[in-house]
Amino acid sequence: MTPLEQQRQRINQLDEQLIPLLEERLTVATEIATAKARQHQPIYDSRREAVVYEHIQKQAEQQQLVPYLTEIYAAIMQATKKIEEDEQEDQHA
Numbered sequence: 236m237t238p239l240e241q242q243r244q245r246i247n248q249l250d251e252q253l254i255p256l257l258e259e260r261l262t263v264a265t266e267i268a269t270a271k272a273r274q275h276q277p278i279y280d281s282r283r284e285a286v287v288y289e290h291i292q293k294q295a296e297q298q299q300l301v302p303y304l305t306e307i308y309a310a311i312m313q314a315t316k317k318i319e320e321d322e323q324e325d326q327h328a
């Protein structure tokens with residue numbers, strides 16, 4: 236195997252670990268959507284998002300990666316808000 240093939244195989248392995256965790260995160264989000272609908276709370280919560288970003292900064296072992304992690308989390312939270320909206324729409328259908 237070439238180095239590139241090995242690196243891609245490692246990426247595949249890491250994705251295999253990430254996907255179930257992301258699936259679980261999205262599943263928890265559908266539960267949050269239900270709780271928020273009951274409590275008449277908006278899906279978007281800027282204060283909570285600030286806490287999530289702060290947590291990333293604290294957790295990151297490589298501080299130079301924080302801007303990239305922040306970009307990834309912005310996309311994750313965008314998708315999370317979408318699934319929460321879809322969940323609330325399904326509940327109203």
Ligand SMILES: O=C(O)C(=O)C[C@]1(C(=O)O)C=C[C@@H](O)C=C1
Binds near residue numbers: 264279283287316319
């Ligand atoms: O914690 C929440 O209230 C969520 O809905 C989850 C989440 C997230 O993905 O972390 C998504 C949307 C909110 O704006 C804040 C955070």
